[in-house]
Amino acid sequence: MNFRKLGSSDIEVSEISLGSWLTYSGGVEAERARACVDAAFEVGINFIDTANVYGRGASETLLGEALAGRERSSYVLATKVYFPMSDSDRGLSAAQIHKQIDASLKRLRTDHVDLYQCHRYDAETPLEETMAALTEVVQAGKARHIGFSEWPAEKIDESLAIPDTVRWVSSQPQYSMLWRAPEAEVIPLCEREGISQIVWSPLGQGVLTGKYRPGEQPPADSRAASKSMSGFIDRLIQPQVLEAVQRLVPVAEEAGLTMVQLALAWVLRQPNVASAIVGASRPEQVHANASASGIVLSQDTLDAIDEALGDVVVR
């Protein structure tokens, strides 16, 4: 496993990290989820991403249990705040940030997270209030660093101009061969400011593995066939997208790679990406995903990917 520096911090994160959204918030049974966490350590993954809202605390609770016996300095732990935790608890006000970090730390059974991320921008709270509260959280030792996820570029810019507050080290956007929107503004801005990308859904929720075939039912053990986990995959399992993904199969073969390696090496070709945050429903997937670290795609392969995907790519 290779490691990359997380923005301007002194943290080194594994190129492949373990996510916990639909999977460890209840979609995957607890024993299997714990086996995936163990597999992550076996393959050298040191970076685990969660959020308070995943299962309204369930994902953090599961990770707290799964990580309890491990040396705290052996892994880098990231969580997030913003989405509703109850009818009245939501957003990035100072009161919420202070309340939610304490609740997250309790569920995660630790006294600090390495990265505390604002899950979205909160238009209802003054930005100065959010940045001051995040600074207090860092000063109190409850988080080592801060990050944002899917903030508009102008709000990132505005936040960076606020004096006497901690600076971001990470940005968490959706990024994959199919979803390249961050390339327009967010990545160039972050490159200038010493902020790394840690990217979500780099496998397009599993679609880029090629396992969903156009015109066929999804495999019975897949996310698209799962009652609890299929709520967000519709846009990706459209026939045109699935047909384009099937055109990647010979591209991967020609390069001597699996589809998983092709997809993850593609996001890691971008130097501003520190880690690909990958979800996994089985330990074997963690092993397969980790094998993408260190693979460099040739220009011919990159060109063939663009040709195969054509206009299904979102830019």
Ligand SMILES: NC(=O)c1ccc[n+]([C@@H]2O[C@H](COP(=O)([O-])OP(=O)(O)OC[C@H]3O[C@@H](n4cnc5c(N)ncnc54)[C@H](OP(=O)(O)O)[C@@H]3O)[C@@H](O)[C@H]2O)c1
């Ligand atoms: N910041 C945000 O707003 C945000 C949003 C979404 C996600 N995230 C983070 O990013 C992480 C990853 O996102 P994601 O889980 O949506 O997408 P993903 O990593 O692109 O896809 C993960 C899913 O693909 C399938 N898969 C994984 N490895 C595979 C393999 N080797 N072979 C075949 N299938 C494989 C598994 O589903 P099945 O086996 O069930 O098919 C797995 O749950 C999340 O867990 C979360 O931590 C953040």
